[in-house]
Amino acid sequence: MTRKYFGTDGIRGTVGQSPITPDFVLRLAHAVGRVLKRSQDRPRVLIGKDTRISGYMLESALESGFNSAGVDVVLLGPLPTPGVAYLTRAQRASLGVVISASHNPFADNGIKFFSAQGSKLADAWEREVEAALDEAPVWADSAHLGKARRLDDAAGRYIEFCKSTFDTQLSLAGMKVVVDAAHGAAYHIAPKVFHELGAQVHAIGCAPDGLNINEGVGATHPEAVVQAVQAQGADLGIALDGDADRLQMVDASGRLFNGDELLYLMTLDRLARGEPVPGVVGTLMTNMAIELALRERGVEFVRAKVGDRYVLEELEKRGWLLGGEGSGHLLALDKHTTGDGLVSALQVLRACARSGQTMGQMLAGVTLFPQVLINVRLAPSQTWAEDPRLAAVRAEVEAELAGKGRVLIRASGTEPLVRVMVEAQEASQAQACAERLAGAIRPH
Helix, strand or coil, X not given: CCCCCCECCEEEEECCCCCCCHHHHHXXXXXXXXXXXXXXXXXXXXXXXXCCCHHHHHHHHHHHHHHHCCCEEEEEEECCHHHHHHHHHHCCCCEEEEECCCCCCCCEEEEEEECCCCCECCHHHHHHHHHXXXXXXCCCCHHHCCCEEECCCHHHHHHHHHHHCCCCCCCCCCCEEEEECCCCCCCCCHHHHHHHCCCEEEEECCCCCCCCCCCCCCCCCCHHHHHHHHHHCCCEEEEECCCCCCEEEEECCCCEECHHHHHHHHHHHHHHCCCCCCEEEEECCCCHHHHHHHHHCCCEEEEECCCHHHHHHHHHXXXXXXXXXXXXXXXXXXXXXXXXXXXXXXXHHHHHHHHCCCHHHHCCCCCCCCEXXXXXXXXXXXXXXXXXXXXXXXXXXXXXXXXXXXXXXXXXXXCCEXXXXXXXXXHHHHHHHHHHHHXXXXXX
């Protein structure tokens, strides 16, 4: 059974269009509640959200849907996605629910779920929920309806958790940091975390109005934090996305570091402290330079499908701790059960503090390979995967790049497109190889 509503990270779309409508979200919560009640007499769920104006409406719909199935609700208010994951585990709740569309513009929103352990739920659970959506609702009678309450100190609890992941003998005193929360869920949390650890903080992207989330700021618009770091003469900048589960960082020179580079720094720090790092998980899009650098240090590198849930699955299967994506979703499973922009930033700062080096100095021996991506639109009914002409061109390109680059060709999951990606040590070679491959796919 394929999933009808769930994508790689919950259910997401434009507010007011199916499925992000209040009637569907109420039905969704009712269906989830019924699934929970198959194994628990009185489930309790936590609901957090980002700062989109539509969050009020969807929060009410979720509350009603859960209560109608006999499920109790605890409202957390605006809170980063990883904060909801943490509190779900800490509060011994049955389920965590996040209302967010992450890095999307304010007109979108979505719903995603965390297990009682604070981790992403399996595809099988999502299929069970979708099956329950097709069933007629079974409303709880008045005596068995769920109740709702608010957890007033949710933000404070999560701030303390973030600080607890930073070594107690280290301090950020004397460091000036720009923190950009993308006008999102961490607007009232991120500045406090770094301030309370001793840093002088200059905050941007911390004035949400319900309509400005991710607008020209945050991890998807890092030029804002680059400019602020240079204008303030800061030591570094930290940019989060709307729900604060992804991260980009900037040094004093204005150089931007993506998730691939930050993952490598986290790994270097563990190795320098003598901790075993048997392997690291990236994705199909992780830059090849990182893979080669890790292997030079004796660290195995494995690629998962694109999406932090698939990185997590691979880590759990292998019993490893570190993984992530170039977009800035980073996982350190000995610190948190899910990707957390704030916790990841603190791990990078720990690496810098322990080594006495800047991010740039630690990465001096690693230069990311140029990466060229070309989208090729398919003709109706065109088949490409078994095309002998493409196979021949691909074999030629891979022989040319052997050990010095790589090719990734994959279909889009949402459009009639094939995405051609080529990495090589020289940008001109990557461009030329990508164009040869794209030409072999284009309809003739």
